[in-house]
Amino acid sequence: MEPHLAAGQFQLFPDQASTFAAHVDALFFFLLAITAFFSILIAGLIIYFSIRYRRSASSVPHTHGEPAWLELTWTIIPFCITMVIFVWGARLFALAFHPPADAMNIYVVGKQWMWKVQHPQGRREINDLHVPSGRAVRLIMTSQDVIHDFYIPAFRVKQDVLPGRYTSEWFEPTQPGEYHLFCAQYCGTSHADMIGTVFVLEPSKYAAWLAESSTGKSMGDTGETLYRQFGCNACHGTRAPTLAGLFRSTVKLENGQTVLADESYLRESILAPRAKIVSGYSTIMPTYKGQINEEQLSQIIEYIKSLRDFRAPEPENKP
Amino acid sequence: MSHAIVSLRSYLLVFAGLLVLLGATVGASFLELGIWALPAAMAIACAKALLVAAFFMHLHQENSLVRLVACAGLFWLGIMVMLAMSDVLTRL
Amino acid sequence: MPADYTEIPEAAFENIEQQRDASKLGMWVFLCTEVMFFGGLFLAYCEYRHLHPDSFAAASSHLSWMLGSVNTVVLLASSLTVALAVRAASLRSAGTVNLFLVATVLLGIAFLSIKGFEYYTDYREGLIPGSSFTYSSSQPGVQAREVEMFFMLYFIMTGVHAFHMIIGITAFIVLIAMSRQRALSLQTIENAGLYWHFVDVIWIFLFPLLYLVGHH
């Protein structure tokens, strides 16, 4: 499966191959120090007391007071330590939830038992993931069946991949090389076979690799074809809201709420058009659920995203 | 331990109170209360539940332990709903 | 006809007071677990109502608030009769106890009959979730799948509630039989009463949550 992987070699510590991995490891070593300190302290005291105060003919248990300051000390000090861990950990967690604005997107679909990957430029792969080094990469992921989990130990990133919605994770690889990709959420019989390899390439090599695409069509191009095939252009722009400039804009809904038009919103609007109705429009759009698969969906979304350079009319001016 | 006997009249009054509250909750559902519809309905339901618990179930005569136990279930249910909804309401 | 509701404590107890105290506390703890048992359903309801408000409103309007209200009155009345049965037992008036217990059983059966009629109506309208679900709507924000979920929750919640009622009714029938043989203790009637009131309280919450969501 992974002939080139630095595999088979015994390690005690995993490769550290992303910017995030360095952060996680720093916190890990802090925790390790705390664990070592308290484990040795407690184990040491138990052993010392057991020997020092072992029972003998003359030994009499010694009653002593139970000073409140002692109880207070060993309540407050652990509390302070845990709060440091909490804040440090929460900052990393927030970082994991906020990809840089210039991150490149790659679409991932999990199914029993394989990973299907699409690059916006059109190249596809299965159970492999090629990414450039030194560039933030955001994975937009969904599942066709059960819950999976996209886990790259060397990057210290992991995120469940759920059916029916998008989840995402991001990382910035630092070291070109080959790394493990695991499914980390039990997903049935061949769960342990739902593994693959992440290839981190120099940016130039990544560009070359992308260019090897068999079709030469980007996801957006394919999406545009689908857009016409499904007849989306028949309404959007006239009876239905225009899609130009939609992505990342704030949409005003019929019920007075507003919503950010991100990938999840676009996805929902295609599969469940009635869930959120744009202000001023009626509910004529049919659902495409069941007619369109996850890959086509992401292609259409990529196409809609590519329309972002056009300025949309202000929502207030709509009929 | 055995409770003082509650008068027949009190029971009938409680029952009447419950019927009034039932009318109130049905009536409220016909008003356009918007986001206040659910809180209003729940407030009335709580009042009804309180009447039943306090008088029919004799909670007003019980010792504090029994009252504590009676509240414990609701308290933990509240924890479950609140913490789980804290995720649902902030999920993107 | 006066009845003697005193009894001998079980072996584990020092005296009858301790036994009554323990048995009542046990009943309340049990009701606590019952609250949590229904709790999961209430959480599911909360989440899905939050996610699909329009569908839930549309679905709820298919339920008859009138039948629901009538049923609420029936159940509240049965709670009253149970409370009066317990009162009669405290007054050592066995005949009155039986009268009120029979009334409770009849009211309980009335509730279940109305509920059954409602279920039948839902069945006729194709509102039973699963393959026979035939609901469709063109209202904005309303999706058949979400309406189906409302009805799933409706049937589970009211079904579990009805199951509790069947247990309660059976218990009361047993109590009536025991009462005829003078084998009934005050504590047993009180505990059965607590259980019945609890079932009533659950309905007090189910009624507005299920029947009164939509505008009529």
Place this chain on the structure above:
Amino acid sequence: MNASTQTLPVAVVFQRASPSYLNDGYSVRSWLLTRDHKRIAILYMISITLFFFIGGAAAVLFRVHLLTPSGALFQPETYNKLFTIHGVVMVFFFLIPSIPAVMGNFLVPLMIGAKDLAFPRLNLASWYVLMAGGAFTVYAAIAGGIDTGWTFYTPYSTMFSNTNVIAAAAGVFITGFSSILTGLNFIVTIHRMRAPGLTWFRLPLFIWAMYATSVIMVLGTPVLAMTLSLVGIERIFRVGIFDPALGGDPLLFQHLFWFYSHPAVYIMILPSMGVVSEIIPCFARKRPFGYKFIAMASVAIAMLGFLVWGHHMFVSGQSMYGGIVFSFLSFFVAIPSAVKVFNWTATLHKGSISLQTPMLYALGFIGLFTFGGLTGLFLACLGVNIHVTGTYFIVAHFHYIMVGGAVMGYLGAIHFWWPKMTGRTYSEFWGRISAAIIFIGFNLTFFPQFILGYLGMPRRYYAYPAEFQVLNVMSTAGASILGIGFVLPLIYFLWSLKYGKRAGPNYWNATGLEWTTASPPETENFDVTPEVVTEPYAYELKEAIDAGGLH
């Protein structure tokens, strides 16, 4: 020390007015229809020992399978069924009933000076309910097996698994009621049946722990019951509750499941903490340091344990804010746990310590629980959790708590109260040997799994990349040592029943009302209801009297 040299503060003469509970009837009927809490405890002990070895056999089999990277023994389906049955049986049929149903049943009435639990018939019913649940689960395991993992995650369990999910879920559902009824019985008993003079702060710490455990059982278990019912309904009727394809939310299942299953961890560990709080004072001949803090810490753990379940879901698709709230709350549970560890350790200070078998288990518990608890910080910590959750790190962490904590506590309890329960003594030599073997085997099994986890090996893998083999082989080697360690007590305990020396009423010269009864106790427990006039754990007083007696 031995039974003959002991001196009691109050002279108690044991004239057996009535037979011991073991001799009060010999028919099968006298056991299967008994209402005696002590006999019911024995019934539980026999059944959960059986469940323990079923679950253990599954573990041994899949550990052997993992000797080679591609898997040595089984097809993937079989492997998945083995780890599922290991998890389901160990969690629901061994760990949860272990100390509460066996030791709690036996000890709660004895420790509080009662004749029995408040509801003896309900108590017997609980055991039958457990057996019924066990029968369903064993049926599920035999008829097709079940491969969802003990967590029953949806939509896999409801829509995709082709195995016997319904039967297994029904088994767990039924067993839940055993746990609810036991908890209810304990709560009422502890509130209402305490001997005169036995105020709350005179209660043994084991009773405090059992009380806290019971609260969790009573409030948490019904949620699991409903959740599994919903899984069953979705699986049978194919209507969306949890499956996103049908409009459901799989995270709702996870919320409901962990609302019970996280506090369930405290159902397993709190009783062990109670046991340790009994053993350490006895073998250090000292009142436990910070009695009130240990007692309150049990209650605090039970309460806080309900607020932290979302830390199982940091990478599940839960919201970022949800994750942060749950992480924050999770750290609060660390505090009472730490307070307990410090207080136990301080109890040893200036004690008069003897390292007999129960004490070895208690000290082993403190060490392993401390390490297990500290590794819990890695998992509660959001940033590190992302990397280690779902890997062998978490497997190692919870086995340090479940085996290093709960099972060590259970074994410690059995070794401590065995003379009381059976009236016989076991071989101290073999007791110490097996404690050492278990300690070594355990660490060899699970410590390498921490490293495996940080290296990134996901859990529930029947095959793995070759570089993980060394650590897996170490783990399997440890498991075989651990297995021997667990079989040894079974042998010498059975041996002691026939050949063990008779134990006196107070074999360890301990305080506590249970030691004022005969060994084994009479069916009625106490001839006269005891009246409590002293603080608990009056070991210093006892020692002083004993020393005076030697003059």
